[in-house]
Amino acid sequence: MAYLSLSQVTKRFGAVTAVDRLDLDIAEGECVAMLGPSGCGKTTTLRMVAGFEDLDDGEIRAGDKLLSSRRKNYYLPPERRNFGMVFQAFAVWPHLSVFDNIAFPLRVRRLPRAEIEARTAEALAHTNLTAAAKGSPDDLSGGGKQRVALARALAIRPDVMLLDEPLSSLDPHFREEMRFEIKDLQRRFGFAILYVTHDQAEAMALSDRLLVMREGVVQQVGTPLEVYRAPANRFVFEFIGLSSFLPAALGAGAMRVGGEHARWPASAPPPPELVAAGAAVLAARPTEIEFVAEGGLRGAVARKAFLGETIDYRIAVGDVEVRVQKSRHVAGPAVGESCALAFPRARWYPQD
Amino acid sequence: MTSAVATTSRFGTPQVLLGLSIAILVIVVAVPVLLIFVNAFWVDGHFNVADVIKVLREKDTYQALLNSLILASGVTVTGTVVGTFFAWLVTRTDLPLKGAMKVLFLVPFMLPSFIGALAWKMLLSPRSGYINRFFIEVLGFDGPVFDIYTYAGIIAVETMYLFPFVFIQVAGALERMDPTLEESARISGADLFTITRKITIPLVLPSILSGALLIMLYSMAHFGTVAVLGIEAGIYNIPTLIYEKIHQSAGSFNSIRTGTVLATVLVITAAFILWLQNRVLARGRYQIIAGKSFRPTEVKLRGLRMPMLAFCLAYIGFTIVLPTATIFMVGGLKTYGLPFAAENFTWENYRYILFEWDLTRDAIWNSISLGFAAAVITMFAGVIISYVIVKMKVRGKGVLEFLGMLPFSVPGSVIALGVILAWSGKYGVNLYNTVWIILVAYIARYMAFSLKANSAALEQVHDSLVEAARASGATMWQALRDVVLPLVRPGMLAAFFLIFLPALRELTVSVLLYGPTTRTIGVAIYTLNEDGETVYSAALAGIALIIIIVGESVIKRLFKGAAGRKG
Amino acid sequence: MAEVSIRGLGKRYGAKRVLDDLELDLVDGECFTLLGPSGCGKTVLLRLIAGFEAPDAGTIHLGGQCVADGAAGQVVPPNERGLGVVFQDYAVWPHMNVADNVGYPLKLAGVDAALRRERTRAAIAQVGLAGLDERLPSQLSGGQQQRVALARALVSEPRLLLLDEPLNNLDANLREEMRFEIKALQKKLGITILYVTHDQEIALGIADRLAVMDATGRLRQVGTPEEIYARPADDFVFRFLGIANFLPVRRVGDALRLGSGSDPWSGPPPDRPGAALAAGFRPSDVLLARSGPGLPGTVRRASFLGAQVDYLIDVAGTLVRVTTPSHECVERDLLFVEGETCRIGFAAVQWFEGDVVAGVAR
Secondary structure, eight states: OOSEEEEEEEEEETTEEEEEEEEEEEOTTOEEEEEOSTTSSHHHHHHHHHTSSOOSEEEEEETTEEEEETTTTEEOOGGGSOOEEEOTTOOOOTTSOHHHHHHHHHHHTTOOHHHHHHHHHHHHHHTTOGGGTTSOGGGSOHHHHHHHHHHHHHTTOOSEEEEESTTTTSOHHHHHHHHHHHHHHHHHHOOEEEEEESOHHHHHHHOSEEEEEETTEEEEEEOHHHHHHSOSSHHHHHHSSOOEEEEEEEOSSEEEETTEEEEOOTTSOOOHHHHHHTEEEEEEOGGGOEEESSSSEEEEEEEEEEOSSEEEEEEEETTEEEEEEEETTSOOOOTTOEEEEEOTTOEEEOOO | OOOTTOOOOSSSHHHHHHHHHHHHHIIIIIHHHHHHHHHHHEETTEEOHHHHHHHHHSHHHHHHHHHHHHHHHHHHHHHHHHHHHHHHHHHHBOOTTHHHHHHHTTHHHHSOHHHHHHHHHHHHOTTTOHHHHIIIIISOOSSOSOOSSSHHHHHHHHHHHHHHHHHHHHHHHHHHSOHHHHHHHHHTTOOHHHHIIIIIHHHHHHHHHHHHHHHHHHHHTOOHHHHHHHGGGTOOOHHHHHHHHHHHTTSOHHHHHHHHHHHHHHHHHHHHHHHHHHHHHHHHOOOOOOOSSOOOOOBOOGGGHHHHHHHHHHHHIIIIIHHHHHHHHHHTBSSTTOOSOGGGBOSHHHHIIIIIOHHHHHHHHHHHHHHHHHHHHHHHHHHHHHHHHHHOOOTTHHHHHHHHHGGGGSOHHHHHHHHHHHSBSTTSOBOTTSHHHHHHHHHHHHHHHHHHHHHHHHHTSOHHHHHHHHHTTOOHHHHIIIIIHHHHHHHHHHHHHHHHHHHHHOOTTHHHHOOTTOOOHHHHHHHHHHTTOHHHHHHHHHHHHHHHHHHHHHHHHHHHHHHHHHO | OOOEEEEEEEEEETTEEEEEEEEEEEOTTOEEEEEOOTTSSHHHHHHHHHTSSOOSEEEEEETTEEEEETTTTEEOOGGGSOEEEEOTTOOOOTTSOHHHHHHHHHHHTTOOHHHHHHHHHHHHHHTTOTTOTTOOGGGSOHHHHHHHHHHHHHTTOOSEEEEESTTTTSOHHHHHHHHHHHHHHHHHHTOEEEEEESOHHHHHHHOSEEEEEOTTSOEEEEEOHHHHHHSOSSHHHHHHTSOEEEEEEEEETTEEEETTSSOBOOSOOOSSOOSEEEEEEOGGGEEEESSSSSEEEEEEEEEEOSSEEEEEEEETTEEEEEEEEHHHHHHTTOOOOTTOEEEEEESOOEEEESOOOOEEEO
């Protein structure tokens, strides 16, 4: 049985549908990331799971317990849902000590004193905060405050943790460290995570499964590797990583891009329905485009920037500009020189 | 971050400006205050504390000190309760018409409280107050339903006009609070009651305390309400006792002495309160800035929604509309005491005051010109001094900062007294009984406001803006003219209005400094009332209210326009 | 158009010596980048050249003319140096519209109104803001305000353009665009540019030549981006230009050993003598394999980042960071999980001698 289950969850704000019939099942110990640009509905979904917003349609369940349902007119308030939650701005209480922050949910549940002490001490130890227990959270850095928030959420040993962009307020240096800490904690305690972020690298590094959203609609659900290598549509392709898009006219075995002709890639031919349509968009990652001596799409180097590890090229293929990135170890053409490009791992999408 | 006025010379323009600024502040602000202490503690050439203690133990003085404390404490408690309650109601519940309520609750700030006291006197004085007479004559009561000439009466009236201090701070804090602070408590399992108790209230406590301390400060230093309502019943606080002593004895040495001793106590108390307020704010200024656009959860009032709205409206009606209407109506009566019937009204009083009577016309003119002059002078002095403090890198400007903020902690009566000591001929210049002594007192009193407004504006002018002008080819003066001045203009304007309007309606300072021809509006209203000319007093008060309301609306329009232009 | 010549430059704040005996030359018409960590003194140097501060020692010459002499205490004020400056916070005047902002330097110089209008309009068009002349800065985005600042700095055709980390507050895409535009403008107008930044990617992408400054204000290396990247003068420069790994290598007789143990070093041979050396390499310089002749390692952490897979690998007790393109990992079975063993080879190694701390450095 799924730990957390959302079915046909919908939320409207006036005329705008913020979340459109979202389905998601999260298994025990699984980390699922909701990824998308701001305003896509991911945070609204999380807040509905937490209980801060009600639904316009659909149901949310935890195991076999119903949490929210518009049809059945049922709504369990947040304080009774037993989730752990971490917010973007930490939401750690400055007027309570670190210890009292973490002990708060335990005290509210009126657990016996000894157990409160024990569990709080454990949470402190697991987040490396034992030394800071008596002080105020304000004495800690952003990363420290986030650890307090994590410890507080962990104290009640929840089955599911809800994380709302927990790393975006942190210094870039700390983000990676905290990411690993969250993963370690998950492995140790075995809770499931529903994670909201707009940073695709973060989402891919952390999650077991990834859900990409746009304007309230789910675009794709899959493992990070699946979503990266086989994006369901052009939006997902573009959102997850660097991209080069080439509008192409398709003929028999060949494509025409920006006035130049080439055979389409043998290892990645366009699907028949797009060939029938006669036109498509070739999508490729700049790092996966190859310079070939012959047989590729001909173009000239318009720009070449040395970025250290990589060299960033802009190749003009007729009036289309293609971005190519190669390691500095690979000898590439100079500015103005002509070259030929191959796309062995291309993906094809319909032209809109 | 260095300013673009980095200088390598030892004795250039910055030093001159610094010296000038210090000189201005010392003469205008520091000297009067210092003289108070000297006069109080220095008798016949030596330091004498015993004498001070003797004065303090006199019955009058002792009682006044006690009264000040009782009244101020009472007002603080009630004002805080009222202010916090309304702040919570307006920011955290689903009360209807919240936007309008927010504005209406701030109206008492605009109205001078002594005019309110006058109105309440007309309504609830035990024998001649209209409400009391209504209950006795019409409803057949034995005695007055409420005697305004009591501690309770004074506290009630002061509360009506001072609670906005707490209201503004608490409403602001509740609105600005990051909603996730409360949401994280909810998800941790706490219900609304627990959240309010353990999270919300502790986080706004600094604002509550800060507002409460401000109420206490104002109440202790306040002349008007206690003068109008307390003297009748023999209830004196420090400012009213100072006034009484000095006026009774026409400025005798002894009375001045008593005055300065009282003033010293007042200053020390005020300084202590301000220091406390600083500590409270410094320690408790939690970073509770709101992040995303999700609002905090509202408490649903359900069945209480309409009753609460009715209560708020009744409160506003009772505390704002009623007294204001009374003032205007009494001002239109032919004689005080006549019932409010159509045949008893006339425009004659207003006409007389505005167009015939020298006393009132002079008072109006004096207040407007004093207010204007004080505002202009402090505005310019303020921008120069602020510039030195904020932008110049020159040694010794800490002194300037201290001197500038000094008057904040010095109550009006003390400044007035100090100005008397400094400018009554002892040191060469005699301004006593002239309009100039009032001007000097106003400048001292309001300098701190100007510094605050101008500093805030100057801090927005980042150094890089000036440096960009220099790099574009501008000399320092050109940069000041083309970049700095246009950007501080709004701050200067703010300073002007921040001073003009309060100066226009103030009483506490001018009541100690006025002479036969140098009354201000506040003094005229007060003395007319004292002389029994209730109707004229009310009419003048009505005119004062109109001037104030018009003035405030003009400012709001100006600033909304300015804010809109700046984007 | 001027060359910049700095000799023996020193600047002190109280007891703290920020710059000491600094020597630098900028060639006419080049785009020069000064790269260093925050607080190292690079902004101070820019401000000294601009004239907002005066040096305690040394001289600054612009186009042959002495504009600052620390010993003699003489400085030419900033408004007389004929420079353009673009600040980190744009410093666009909020009370003036775009045209007034950009035209201000010409107004100060007394250029007549008609000519001024024409040149202003041209400058605004040059930075791609044509048509926005009447707008106020508050109505513009960050990137647009930055262009206004650029136009304003260029309108009086200065001999030298100083840029103080102007692209910091822009998002990644815009930063790249602006970097390219600034470079294109520079080539077109032939202006000399001094660009100060802590971001090595911007520095490498924009510079004809660049200098790396360390935290004490000393210049560690000056050269073209390719030179500095391929042949860093020392490990500070190497570390600063990107994520750096170091493995200690010892010479024992004729053999090379890894670290303090007896495992052989199977990577490229050192290019310098010495008994204790450090092999420095970038995460992308590592060639991973399941087996074979490379150094043995154990995977401690694996993160899938999309285009790359990022590994933290334990090689004889030292943790090194390795990134491999994800398509390679998939196609050549190089998707490791924690605990698996692997073999490390190297596409390139920089050699350093002496006391370099082993491990990964940011």
